[in-house]
Amino acid sequence: MTISRRDLLMGGAGLAAGAMALPMLSTKEAIAQAVAKFQPESGASLRLLRWSPFVKGEEDAWIANTKKFTEATGIDVRIDKESWEDIRPKAAVAANVGSGPDIVWVWFDDAQQYPDKLLDVTELATSLAGQYGGYYPASQAYATVNGRFVGLPLATIGNAVVYRDSWVKQAGFSEFPKDTKGLLELGKALKANNHPMGFTLGHGVGDGNNFCHWVLWSHGGKMVDEGGKVVINSPETVAGLKYVAELYKTFIPGTESWLDVNNNRAFIAGDLSVTANGVSVYYAAANDPKLAEMAADMKSTNFPVGPIGKKVELHQTTTACIFKYSKFPKAAQAYLAFMFQADQYNAWLTGASAYCCQTLKSFANNPVWTSKPIHAAYALASETLQPNGYAGPLGPKSAAAMADWIVVDMVAEAATGQRTPEEAAKRAQQRAERIYR
Template sequence: MTMNRRDLLLTGAAGLAATSPFLSRTPALAQAAEPNYKPEQGAELRILRWSPFVKGEEDAFLANAKKFTDQTGVQVRIDKESWEDIRPKAAVAANVGSGPDIVLVWFDDPFQYPDKLVDVTDLATYLGGKYGGWYPGLEGYTKTREGKFIGLPLATIANAVCYRESHVKDAGFSTFPTKTDEFLALCKALKAKGTPAGFTLGHGVGDGNNFAHWVLWSHGGKMVDENGKVTINSPETIAALRYVRELYQTFIPGTESWLDVNNNRAFLAGQVSVTANGVSLYYAAKNDPKLADMARDIRTTNFPIGPVGQSVELHQVTSTVLFRHTKYPNAAKAFLKFIFEEPQMNAWITASSAYCCQPLKAFANNPVWTSDPNHAAYARASETLRPNGYAGPLGPASASTMADYVLVDMMAEAATGSRTPEEAARRAEQRATRFYRNA
């Protein structure tokens, strides 16, 4: 955080001024006053978003933007970049102070340049009050520790366990295990049957990190504590590493070389019967007539619960940020408000066919989640989500630690047996400490 005392005093004062009259008027604090943004004369907006993973999702996003233009006359230009290119592009825009007004960023990006972003606390409070509140995990990606929103979480790109029901049954399990130890037993049985599981242990930005974070968190390990002190070398982490070592031995060979695509390929070719992925895996089978039998056999569920006793997972999270360099802040806020309001948000969630999970609790009622039984697991993504860099502050250190695959490498080292769990944890501690030294 690069905030000086003056900034803090100013925001504090502004926050007080904004909330106190409102507090006196509505004692229940049930719903914040609806902010109204009048777009500036001749306003036009440039939005940079990631290339779509699901065609329908982009169509709905564009349709919402068009609707906004029709209603307000504000022209909206939408550019696309591959999802991994968004981070440098947004950072450059922040640095040079020009470029798109709104960017759909990933993970802890807002905390890389918090002072370059427009405070949207009023809008976030209003939306949260109206739609049942933000999911806490998602909120962490845009809400500073001082309680200020520097962006709005837009969606969780949901990840869930995908499995072949017939294979699980053949292995002697009538239902999919919900506990980590039973899950290990299942994987052993699957391997014995010749239909093994497989999870990404290579440098896959999405799948590799999702799996590694689940293993760690489900056993109570964490990279850093609340103050950003590295605590990865802990008994909980060692337990997680012992677990992954056993689990790995039941996997199909070669998972330590897997990147983001490999698990999809192996699953669709019938080589693995359990993996974790976005809903796209299910749809790849469902939309292919040759894989009709497989599609009927696919089931999805959440990752098993470990010793911590609750579902904790990492998913990709995308948020909208509004840059201070925008010439039309009111038009931009009006646009953001528009796309988060119920008709637009519901249309967008529906169109993304369970790929994008809602940021606000009220949208959990969206019919898309019950339209197919396999969507149910994805509906819980925002609920089970924890931000990367848990339990510390988000920022450059958390981003660098994940980008350097510190956790993924630790898991792979212990899983493959190239290092003992103790050595792997110590090495991860050293690597993470480099990044967190100034945090």
């Protein structure tokens, strides 16, 4: 059975936003406030480029909020979509040629690659921070350059381990392992029962990056030190690569070519017992009557703790940026200011059914996080997020290193035996040094 990205989640969670300790404005008041603050240009129209949704309810909520803005202001907002993998090059081209969408949703530290092409939105960002409890530190780090905001932290897309509970129990485990040693033993037992695991080792913007950075960090490895010196070729990194080479033996074949949609498809087809994904994979089963038994059997948990003894997780982050070339920068800011007001942002979080985690702390009270047990592992994504540039600063170099898939390629090479762990770490060091020199 195969499904498209748009098929993965049909409809929202249907949750009421509930009473929250947030400054609530009516739609009319929120729009009036945004318009008064930024005074949109006469005849303004906007174009937004966003990633293709895995969650239909999330997209529906964003479109509904946009319609409110357009009806009240007369400012038309065209929403275009690209695949997850295509957002990065499309945004980079727009930045370099100086034409295209007014607003773009970028991944991770992509905004750090061309900050001089992006509108300074510090005034808007700090206003929202003061209104809604401040940003989570890592979310803010992705959106700022030299103390100024070049985008608005939009969401953290939580990545958690999703598994078939009955199969884990059949393998002899009363609960999901909490450490890397236990995960390997579980993988062996599941493979013996013909229920293999599978984690993305291909160029999946979300799942591939999240899993491979966890392999590196959980064993104490890192791309660079605090000063930005490349240190990825280390004993700690090699230890992580030796571990993943053993773990890979328990995987379903083909994970080295997976993109973000492939593990969803394999899990929903019943071919996988364990993977790492957003909550969308659960709803793909929950919203299909034929898969009700599978949905009831699914649970989620955070990644096991490795030798360093603490949780270290990379979650996908997305930031809303306005290009400087936009003819309507004030209208763009008014639009985003409205979309971040509590009524709209809570509706968007609710529609996303725990797929998107808030970047402003006050929204942690949204009832979506406690509405279903499977949501719990995703609720703290923004709080536990460690930036991909760890342990050095974010910037053009960390962005380029991620865009070049250095960590993902290193982990995949060692896992599949294309290179020894030592060779893979050495090659990653050489590739990273060309960027960080």
